[in-house]
Amino acid sequence: MPIKFPFAKTKKQAETQSLGLDHTHLPKHVAIIMDGNGRWAKNRGMPRIAGHKEGMGVVKRIVSYASDLGVQVLTLYAFSTENWKRPKNEVEFLMKLPVDFLNTYLPELIEKNVQVRTIGDFDVLPPHTKNAVQEAIQRTKDNDGLVLNFALNYGSRFEMVHAVRQIAEKVKEGVLDPSDISEEMFSSELYTSELIEPDLLIRTSGEQRLSNFLLWQLAYAEFWFTEVYWPDFNESHFEKALYDFQNRKRRFGGV
Numbered sequence: 149m150p151i152k153f154p155f156a157k158t159k160k161q162a163e164t165q166s167l168g169l170d171h172t173h174l175p176k177h178v179a180i181i182m183d184g185n186g187r188w189a190k191n192r193g194m195p196r197i198a199g200h201k202e203g204m205g206v207v208k209r210i211v212s213y214a215s216d217l218g219v220q221v222l223t224l225y226a227f228s229t230e231n232w233k234r235p236k237n238e239v240e241f242l243m244k245l246p247v248d249f250l251n252t253y254l255p256e257l258i259e260k261n262v263q264v265r266t267i268g269d270f271d272v273l274p275p276h277t278k279n280a281v282q283e284a285i286q287r288t289k290d291n292d293g294l295v296l297n298f299a300l301n302y303g304s305r306f307e308m309v310h311a312v313r314q315i316a317e318k319v320k321e322g323v324l325d326p327s328d329i330s331e332e333m334f335s336s337e338l339y340t341s342e343l344i345e346p347d348l349l350i351r352t353s354g355e356q357r358l359s360n361f362l363l364w365q366l367a368y369a370e371f372w373f374t375e376v377y378w379p380d381f382n383e384s385h386f387e388k389a390l391y392d393f394q395n396r397k398r399r400f401g402g403v
């Protein structure tokens with residue numbers, strides 16, 4: 149199909165450009181707090197894990213859509229350090245989701261040139277979770293399309309304290325003077341050291357909190373909130389978030 153719209157490189161871009169999305173000013177890095185899965189299930193008289201399972205299908209759709217649009221990095225808050233406090237059966241179910249997701253979608257992610265990464269305290273995850281994620285990281289490490297970054301057992305305060313400890317050790321060893329400590333140095337000690345910072349944070353389910361997610365990295369990001377529960381979130385909601393992002397940037401772009 150001849151692409152009618154300037155700048156659009158793919159059919160998906162042409163479709164969304166017709167709706168007003170400007171593909172030359174997309175957010176490079178979108179971070180998402182995928183909230184509302186438990187309430188979605190409760191409202192349907194279903195167990196919480198049904199919401200998580202439905203939410204996993206939405207992950208696949210939004211990853212595919214973000215990749216087609218040309219978003220460079222997508223960071224998804226999949227499991228926080230606080231989530232270990234949930235009931236044992238729910239935690240066990242959640243720790244199987246990365247395995248289920250990758251068993252089902254890794255071939256398509258590879259086909260779409262997606263690079264899988266994680267941030268968080270990875271070593272304490274269950275072996276089956278670690279093995280599946282490590283295989284996906286290894287099999288996609290040379291891909292240069294969308295970077296799909298899962299925050300797994302992630303907590304921003306834990307991440308920042310770890311960074312401070314690393315820097316303090318260098319000062320203690322005499323290889324670093326305190327006067328040399330900079331924002332760039334601190335950023336280089338974070339899990340996200342190899343990634344550009346998020347331009348846009350999306351949070352579903354009506355909550356308007358950061359919940360210990362990317363506290364340092366989101367310093368200059370636009371925040372976009374929706375009442376929609378994550379299992380009901382779809383490409384139109386994602387497109388609206390990107391559209392609103394662009395319009396905010398247009399209003400203040402000149403200052």
Ligand SMILES: Cc1cc(N2CCCCCC2)n2ncc(-c3ccc(F)cc3)c2n1
Binds near residue numbers: 203243249
């Ligand atoms: C723990 C957890 C929970 C999880 N949910 C589904 C989405 C809604 C929010 C929480 C539940 N999803 N969805 C995908 C993954 C995943 C993680 C790593 C990976 F390499 C591949 C897939 C995932 N992991």
